[in-house]
Amino acid sequence: MAPVLALKAVTLAHGRRVLIDRADLTLGRGTLTLLAGGNGQGKTTLLRALMGLHPLQGGEIQISGKTPRRARCLTGYMPQDRRLPAPQMTGRAFLAASWHGTRFGLPGWGQNLKSALQACLALTGSEKLVDQPLSQLSGGERQRVFLSGALLDSPCFLVLDEPLSGMDTQWQSEILAMLQARCRETGMAVLMSCHGIEAALSYADHVLSIDSQKLELRDAAL
């Protein structure tokens, strides 16, 4: 079976500035990996490249054996830039519009969507948040609603860019425990960037560090 994520000699840059130079990497099913690195090292750029949103200067990325664009239906993504699509929109309408990514922004309200949405809201403790306008939620609450959306299509690969920012320590622990359990139970793999990885280490299998254009994968227990 193809690994969930495979990078072969991947080079990423912004203009002439190379951020990652000919990196190889493999992540397997059911693993939770923390992406670490100082400001400006290229974490967001790497995660965007995994979603097919940033071009490669060289090399190849495969997600479950497919190119990032072809693997869209297999991936869930929570970007770092979380500007509100429409401040008065409720979380429920926002999430309904993103279900399956095939609705051209039009919400669907069938029973399948309702059940899938309810399950994801329960995972993130967002049931009581989704019927309020997004603009009236706190930063940490909004993060949980957006995380529900990333989980909505039961992805095999979940890419999260600083999902814990703005959450209090209690919610950070609950979300990390939930993600760890989903990895174990469903085989989903998670790659998530976060600053201050110490608090998250006990939930993770690996730490992927970006430093001086290199990627290094290590066991989280070391």
Ligand SMILES: Nc1ncnc2c1ncn2[C@@H]1O[C@H](COP(=O)(O)OP(=O)(O)OP(=O)(O)O)[C@@H](O)[C@H]1O
């Ligand atoms: N659109 C852009 N055009 C040019 N340079 C960019 C662009 N976006 C980011 N950069 C630069 O690329 C580098 C890496 O940015 P990136 O956002 O990937 O870093 P990061 O590791 O996620 O940082 P942080 O921890 O601060 O979020 C930074 O030096 C940044 O200034």
